[in-house]
Amino acid sequence: MITKEDVYHIANLAKIELKEDEVEKFRQEFEKILEYFNILDEVPEDVEPTYQVHNLSNVFREDNPAEPLPREEVLMNAKHVEDGYFKGPKIMEG
């Protein structure tokens, strides 16, 4: 069972503002999709998980300085820029 409160909770974790009418639609869809996912309950627990198919672990390289991205081209994509820096929203209220 997925409730409307669950949908609001997930949306808050995912940082997506929802409109009232979207919530019930998503709720119904999530319920149906998650119910379908429940078939995995049949899968035995004693199987090793595969995170990455070639089982690579850490890959190291020399820490050599390289050419950084061109600052002008990077900042061109941001709407809020100040003194050659990105400008973000306030982290603290007030």
Add this chain to the structure above:
Amino acid sequence: MITIAEWREKLESERCYDLISELFDRIERSKLNAFITLNKEEALRLAEEYDKGKLKGKLAGIPVAVKDCISTRGLRTTCGSKMLHNYIPPFDAHVVERLKQEGAITIGKTNMDEFAMGTTTETSYFGVVRNPYDLDRVAGGSSGGSGACLGGDESVLALGSDTGGSIRCPASFCGVVGLKPTYGLVSRYGLIPYANSLEQIGPMACCVEDCAKLLEVIAGRDSRDSTNAGVEFRFNPVDKKFKVGIIREMGGNDDVMGKFEEVVNEIIKPNFEVVEVSMPSFKYALPAYYIIAMSEASSNLARYDGVRYGYALDKLDTWTKYFSKVRAEGFGEEVKRRIMLGTYALSAGYYGKYYLKALKVRTLVKRDFERALKDCDVLIAPTMPALPFKIGELADPLTMYKMDVNTVPINLAGVPALSIPIGFVKGLPVGMQIIGRYFEENTILSFALKIEREVKHEI
């Protein structure tokens, strides 16, 4: 459809500049909606270079269309989303660098499902891509534009990306060849991520040989992708009596199975050794795929905050409000659905039930492929379980997800797979999927070359 050989033949008697201009005329008149952004000025400049004998390389003067989730420096890259509708990458993807080094001419960026999340290109912010064989039907997805531009004579080569079938589905629906390489063969540097552990950039073309040529160019070492295997690819066709396994668990409706069985009986059985193989884990592959893809998406797409790039609001509010509003307005419905379901699957109390379980299924799927491919050189199945859908036919999300049933097990295991056209039913193309061992693209392409010759002969 235009092959490299046909394009080169034209280049013998005509200027590259004129041929590329004609291609743009065709694209600008087209109803397919295969492209989001055209690279007209730069493409024509490169064509002139070619005419002056200055453009060199393995793909010199050959037009290539690049899926719009692959970064192109100075050329808008939207990922099919409002979120990136104005994004101009400050760098090239590895594969784009390789195309430039080999003299290819990038003609434009192809339409796709938003952030590659879809099977029909209907989730694109820039509108649906239409099927070259029937404008009322979809071209498949998520690399719908790349498939349609080849099927509609609007390019010679195309790059796609495949997370759960996104190259093979449009290849099948548009009657072209498309390959999802072994995980790690092609660098993902500059591919805008959706589900990193599943996806690969791959070649799409009008024939097997061209698909192999494009793979030769894009495969190979790149230290900027830490999952890159550092393996090169050279096509060296082998001729042998391949042992072919038909996967019992991968099927389709009567239209698709009728054509598939006809090809098995008339072409494959008389020429090769054929066995049936069973993959019991596939029963769980589709839900496991969606859980992993959605979980990785929820993490990957956290980067879209309206600060550094992409859709932004005029006024910076407090962090939570600004972030939540940017994402509410910038993402489409399917993207929101997948981010939220992925967030749920990774959230406290559900990790073991969904995400960890899915990773266990991945182990089982991998084992099934390894077992079957110990005995067989290649495995075959229909690429898609149905003919290209009518636009709007798959309205329910779960119904849409289920259409990926034959393609997703490949990405879970990371093995390579190619889709090749095997004929038409009701005037629409049908594709067959050929799966091989890790890094044995050469075997798949060699087998595909033989099938291609026989199928052409039959038609």
